[in-house]
Amino acid sequence: MKSVHIYLLGFLLMMPGVLQAQLFERPIILEGVKMISPRGEVLEDLMITIRRGRIAGISQSGDAPMMSKKIAADGLFVTSGLVDHASVLTLPLGGEGAADHWSWDAFDRYDKEAILSVLATGVTRVHLVPVRSGGISGRSCWVSLEPAGENAASSGQFGVLMEEEAALCIDLASGSPVARMRSYAAILDQFSAAKDRRDALESYDEDLEEYLEELKKWIEEKAEEGDEESSDESAEKDEKKDGEEEEENKGPEKPVRPGDDEPSDILLKVVAHQLPVLITARKSADLINACELIQKFELDAIIHGADEAALVMDHLNELENVSFILDNPANALSASGPGVIDGKPRRSADLISVMEENDLDWVIGSGGSGAGLWRMTRKMAGSEAALSSAQTTNLRGEKTRRDWVSPGMRHLVLWSGNPASDAAARPEKILINGLVVWQRPAGTREGRF
């Protein structure tokens, strides 16, 4: 019996991670917090227990577990971390794009200042959308803005990949009208070429089998011919011209396998519905082009922008299973109005109402770093719908996938007031995986650098 204990002790000492997780990892407690239910009710004096980075329990009464670590949260409102559905946080903008470009490659995880400024607004997860000068921009990804690296708390790195390939991004909105037409034509060509390549790949195997059979036959024929030729006079052989000899010796033509083409392979994944496509289109003409592209190649699509959606709703309603990422670009007052004729999209003042009336799913993306996401969401969706529209990682915007605070959740924001009703409410603490990744400086340090 004694030896069993020694072995067990030895095992635990050899596996410090298991020992720490099972015995010494202290639960984290948020006491006295308030929460907004999906029905809009305010639930007060709650205790949230976090174990191993995730919410393990939410209760209105009860004692804190032994050895638990309390985070000061009395009176604060808790929501899940906000989600930016179209962020360019730390990404370079412009230049040539391609299907094999990937936004994660360009994400600067050491840009601590920029990332913390976004975390400070309550945004904990971003959908990084590559933005190029039109055409195919590259693939987007989902990133959690938590500290990363081997020693996450002190590494100075931020950003953990949540979903490697979220969508293939296509920009139909950038450039002059002629440039947009050209890039649309180029995109059609690229998709057509990808389909041709797929056909070529599919036929290659058949062609190869045929070739092998023909080759076998040819070798057999040549072998028979060789036996006959050995009895012929060698003089006759010498008289034959070199060219003719080559022609006779030439076997069946070997089929050529289409070469590796990663961008084309990615387009094929899109065509095969293994990857959705995110099309940025704002003006009516671009939206119609987007509809054509989606229908022609039967794409699984999300449309980003859609400023003039109200003008082409007939086209949009013809699409199956399309959803939208909306934003609100800050245009100058003088960019539209009396006497101004320009190429800016004629944006609907009530774009979300238009979407709702037509039963189209939508979410909101900042289109920028994400620092202004909450203000944009309130502005666009109104105070009542703001929380629900900023709390889902579902690009499709399906209402059933809204992220309300619930067990299993890892991203939490503690607000000074009720974010649903108080315009002055601001994040006080951000928790990811049970770690306070950002907290508002104390009053005396407000505004210090």
Added chain:
Amino acid sequence: MQISIRSMSIANNLKMATSQQKMRSLSLLGMWGVLCLSLLGITPRGILAADTVITGAAVVTADGSVNSGWAVIVGPTGQIKALVPNEEVSEAFEGSIFNAPEGSVLTPGLHDLMGALGTRGQAASLQAGTELFDPDLDASQAFDPTDPWLDVAAQQGVLYTTLAAMPLGVVNGKSATFLCQTAKTPLRLGEGKQTMALGDSVLSGNRMPTSRTALISLWRDWVASDPEELKSAGLLYVYEGIDLRQALSLPWSVVPVFIHTGGDARSPLDLVSGLPGPVHMVVGPLLEGGDASHLSMAVQAASKGIELSFAGGLPAGPADHLRTSAAIAVAAGMNPEAARRALFSNPATVAAATGTGVIEAGARADLVLFSGDPLDPASKVIHLWRGGEGQRVAGTSQVGELDTFRR
């Protein structure tokens, strides 16, 4: 016909009261009410049939707080006559009553400071600097009352625009504030303030001063001569921290308003907050994705008791940029009351636009009704009044309650 609300209420009470005891109690209650109103600075006034009463909305007061339960009486001359408790506005009143929707907030007009609103977008249409000291220059010369953007801005709640000459000289003439209303004739509000500059914008290779040392020397000599322009609070452009620091080294008899739109961590805020009286500073505009160090400076300045105003940028900026500046500042830690003062009452002080920026008896009835707190980006302009003249802004689909507007 003049109806006194208080006498109406007492007469009604008299009918109801049957005993002397009750009458005495009511009289006492009335006296207490009058006393309380007097303490709050509200004088009971009669409401004329020609008056408009705006009721049902919370009111942003001069201290930046949002107070519910008050009705605003607007007289036929376009001025605010009084604020009275909502319950004192009787349904028997024969004038116009504007019943604001629930949750709405009534504010003074927003104020676009130092922008180009009213110049048809020509920000550089008034250039100073030909003469280094040009106190006779008047920014009103750049104003075009027919600028269509004035009405467009008003639809966003921006009811005032203050123009100033570009700060290319030491003394650049007077600022000019106008009502945002596209019309044949301009409506100027106040005489404006003398604008001055201490910074790189004054330096030129073609005339003195060509260096910062020479500029400071010029300033010292000018201040020592006790000029008329420094006997009242002017507007001093001190774009960067070093400009502000050097300005503070001068012996000011009257502290100017500091236009410090490029401030950052190097701004000597402790020195500014130590100056006598409420010190005003113009910051911003604060933009989404803008300079974080300037934002931090603004938040810190407010926490030190410096009264801020947000600089404008119309028509080049987004229509709601003033409110966005305030919302960004609040999100970064600024007190909401300070942010509202920076939107409404402080710009009026900065521009010396008398009778604007506050909702109180005697002020101009330039009012904006928002669907909620103006700090909330979700709030929209429902209705506005310019000189008491109302204009509906929100569509019927947005605010059905406006149908309650009578006569």
